[in-house]
Amino acid sequence: MKRIVLGVQYDGASWHGWQTQPSRHTVQDRLESALQKFAQMEIATTCAGRTDRGVHALEQVVHFDTDLTRENFSWVRGVNAFLPPTIAVRWAHVLPISGREDDFHARFSAVSRTYHYLLYNHAVPSPLLSGKVGWTFRPLEVEPMRQAAAHLLGEHDFSAFRAAECQARTPVRDMQAINIVRQGDLIIFTL
Known part of the structure; x- marks a missing residue:
C-alpha cells in the first residue's frame, strides 16, 4: 500500500467548496471521480483543509491510499485528463505507508x-477580476493597515469569526505573520 500525495489547484467560483455534500457540485467529488476514472478503482481523498463555496486554492494538499504503482508524472497527467479546466493536479508524490503515527497525513x-x-482598490471595478478579488472604490493606505494588523500577531481566540457549524477543535490560532503589500491597484493580504 502506498500513500499518494497531490498538490491541487482550483478556481472555486463554480464549486460548492471542497467537501463532498449530497447533491452538490464539489471539488472533492470531481477530483475523486477523475482519480477513479484514471485508477479504475474506488478512491477516497483527505485534504489539508476544506474550503468554502467560491474559495480558490493555490496548493491544496490531498492524499489517498492505493496499491497501484504509477510514476509521479503519471498521476499528474492521468488525473488531469479527467478534470475540468477549473481544477488541476500540479504535482504528485508517492510515499510508503508504515502504519505508524508518523505517516504523512x-x-x-x-x-x-x-x-x-x-483587494482591488480603484474607482471602477475590474470585469477581469470580478469574482476573483474584493473591490473597494475608497482610497486605502497600506501602512495604517499594517500597523493595525500587528495587533493580530500571536495567539488569539477567533471565536467571533467562526461559523456556527465550524468543526475545528479550537478557535485559538497562532497568527505567525501578516504581510500587506500594494501592487498597483491591488492590495494583497497574506496571513
Whole structure:
C-alpha cells in the first residue's frame, strides 16, 4: 500500500467548496471521480483543509491510499485528463505507508496554512477580476493597515469569526505573520 500525495489547484467560483455534500457540485467529488476514472478503482481523498463555496486554492494538499504503482508524472497527467479546466493536479508524490503515527497525513501533518486575500482598490471595478478579488472604490493606505494588523500577531481566540457549524477543535490560532503589500491597484493580504 502506498500513500499518494497531490498538490491541487482550483478556481472555486463554480464549486460548492471542497467537501463532498449530497447533491452538490464539489471539488472533492470531481477530483475523486477523475482519480477513479484514471485508477479504475474506488478512491477516497483527505485534504489539508476544506474550503468554502467560491474559495480558490493555490496548493491544496490531498492524499489517498492505493496499491497501484504509477510514476509521479503519471498521476499528474492521468488525473488531469479527467478534470475540468477549473481544477488541476500540479504535482504528485508517492510515499510508503508504515502504519505508524508518523505517516504523512494531509490534514494532521500540516503545521500551518497560508491565506491570500486580494483587494482591488480603484474607482471602477475590474470585469477581469470580478469574482476573483474584493473591490473597494475608497482610497486605502497600506501602512495604517499594517500597523493595525500587528495587533493580530500571536495567539488569539477567533471565536467571533467562526461559523456556527465550524468543526475545528479550537478557535485559538497562532497568527505567525501578516504581510500587506500594494501592487498597483491591488492590495494583497497574506496571513
